[in-house]
Amino acid sequence: MAEDIINAAGLFKNFGTTEALRGIDLTVKRGEVLAVMGPSGSGKSTLIHCLAGVLTPDSGAVVLDGQDLGSLSTDKRARLRLTRVGFVFQFGQLLPDLTATDNVALPLLMGGKQRRDATKTAREWLDKLGMADQAGKVPGDMSGGQAQRVAIARALATRPAVIFADEPTGSLDSVAAENVITSMLDAVREAGTTVVLITHDARTAAYADREVIVRDGRLSAATRGAAA
Amino acid sequence: MDKTPALLGLMSEGSTHGYDLKQRYDSVFGTDRPIAFGQIYATLARMIRDGYISALGAEPGEGPDRKRYEITVAGRAHLREWMQTPDTPSPTLHTNLFAKTILALMLDDDAEALLDIQRREHLARMRELTTDKQNASLLDRLAIDHALFQIEADLRWIDMTSARLGDMRKEIGHHG
Numbered sequence: 424m425a426e427d428i429i430n431a432a433g434l435f436k437n438f439g440t441t442e443a444l445r446g447i448d449l450t451v452k453r454g455e456v457l458a459v460m461g462p463s464g465s466g467k468s469t470l471i472h473c474l475a476g477v478l479t480p481d482s483g484a485v486v487l488d489g490q491d492l493g494s495l496s497t498d499k500r501a502r503l504r505l506t507r508v509g510f511v512f513q514f515g516q517l518l519p520d521l522t523a524t525d526n527v528a529l530p531l532l533m534g535g536k537q538r539r540d541a542t543k544t545a546r547e548w549l550d551k552l553g554m555a556d557q558a559g560k561v562p563g564d565m566s567g568g569q570a571q572r573v574a575i576a577r578a579l580a581t582r583p584a585v586i587f588a589d590e591p592t593g594s595l596d597s598v599a600a601e602n603v604i605t606s607m608l609d610a611v612r613e614a615g616t617t618v619v620l621i622t623h624d625a626r627t628a629a630y631a632d633r634e635v636i637v638r639d640g641r642l643s644a645a646t647r648g649a650a651a
Numbered sequence: 652m653d654k655t656p657a658l659l660g661l662m663s664e665g666s667t668h669g670y671d672l673k674q675r676y677d678s679v680f681g682t683d684r685p686i687a688f689g690q691i692y693a694t695l696a697r698m699i700r701d702g703y704i705s706a707l708g709a710e711p712g713e714g715p716d717r718k719r720y721e722i723t724v725a726g727r728a729h730l731r732e733w734m735q736t737p738d739t740p741s742p743t744l745h746t747n748l749f750a751k752t753i754l755a756l757m758l759d760d761d762a763e764a765l766l767d768i769q770r771r772e773h774l775a776r777m778r779e780l781t782t783d784k785q786n787a788s789l790l791d792r793l794a795i796d797h798a799l800f801q802i803e804a805d806l807r808w809i810d811m812t813s814a815r816l817g818d819m820r821k822e823i824g825h826h827g
């Protein structure tokens with residue numbers, strides 16, 4: 424069985440008087456695709472932000488790719504996010520003035536890659552996501568589904584250990600959503616990347632290896648601990 | 652809907668007569684399709700045979716049958732097992748799931764957990780279909796999509812019901 428790439432224990436997080444997380448234990452195996460489901464406001468986004476080191480839980484611990492996030496300085500946590508974690512959101516994540524290639528190359532350049540290498544890698548990932556013929560377009564000239572595939576290529580280009588995707592198909596119609604999710608999962612499974620995928624959509628969740636349901640800041644008993 | 656556990660559920664709050672049981676069933680589950688007396692008595696006879704209920708003897712009074720019936724320990728175990736076992740996704744699923752949810756609320760059981768167990772069963776079936784779909788012909792994909800959308804409709808009902816449990820609890824309270 425694959426090792427744990429995420430191990431979260433006893434996560435609590437409050438925002439003022441609102442209890443967003445109320446004791447979550449969760450492990451994710453390396454290479455696993457996990458769907459996180461639950462009603463709006465149940466704590467799904469707070470959970471993945473804590474798992475990714477974007478938010479610090481009030482109590483509890485997260486070990487991500489062998490690193491205890493609580494023991495890292497802010498700088499080291501930011502570095503870990505840049506190199507080991509990728510994010511995909513519902514929309515609005517591409518820089519509007521840059522072409523698809525330049526959008527995908529951007530995190531590689533920020534990570535210190537030479538422009539020529541960054542561009543080459545960006546094109547390879549666009550090709551894997553079926554977007555080779557759109558490489559020179561800017562986001563405004565693409566459909567929603569195409570823009571999401573570029574965003575996914577950008578998240579994967581740094582070869583992160585984990586991708587956190589928050590409703591990546593939430594703004595797309597059924598056909599575009601299916602195309603995006605299948606091309607994303609083909610690419611991540613080939614790369615062995617772990618995915619934590621927030622989705623309301625059961626058809627999208629059905630592509631995952633398993634699901635957990637978050638309700639009122641806790642994992643539902645029916646899905647808790649049901650490791651693949 | 653499985654009549655035996657549904658009737659057992661209605662009997663678990665106390666002993667009852669066949670006539671009262673029919674009234675209760677019709678008001679909770681049979682608004683559109685009342686249950687026939689014949690079916691009530693046939694089901695009661697089967698439940699006695701299976702040890703799920705026992706007859707407490709006849710009481711004096713009007714009516715064809717003034718026997719009181721009481722759920723047994725085995726009956727309660729059967730009811731609990733039924734409530735906690737998810738149904739295979741199917742076009743008639745909603746009747747069973749509806750009955751389980753209503754009974755869980757009436758009996759102050761964990762209706763949310765029950766819906767989650769069913770949700771998990773549905774998602775597992777969707778996962779199987781989605782895996783099949785990936786190597787299927789276009790025609791098969793269309794058929795699988797149809798099945799997926801039907802299961803998804805159930806899931807939406809489960810989500811909506813789950814979100815309304817608090818209100819339903821109050822309503823059931825008034826009902827009972």
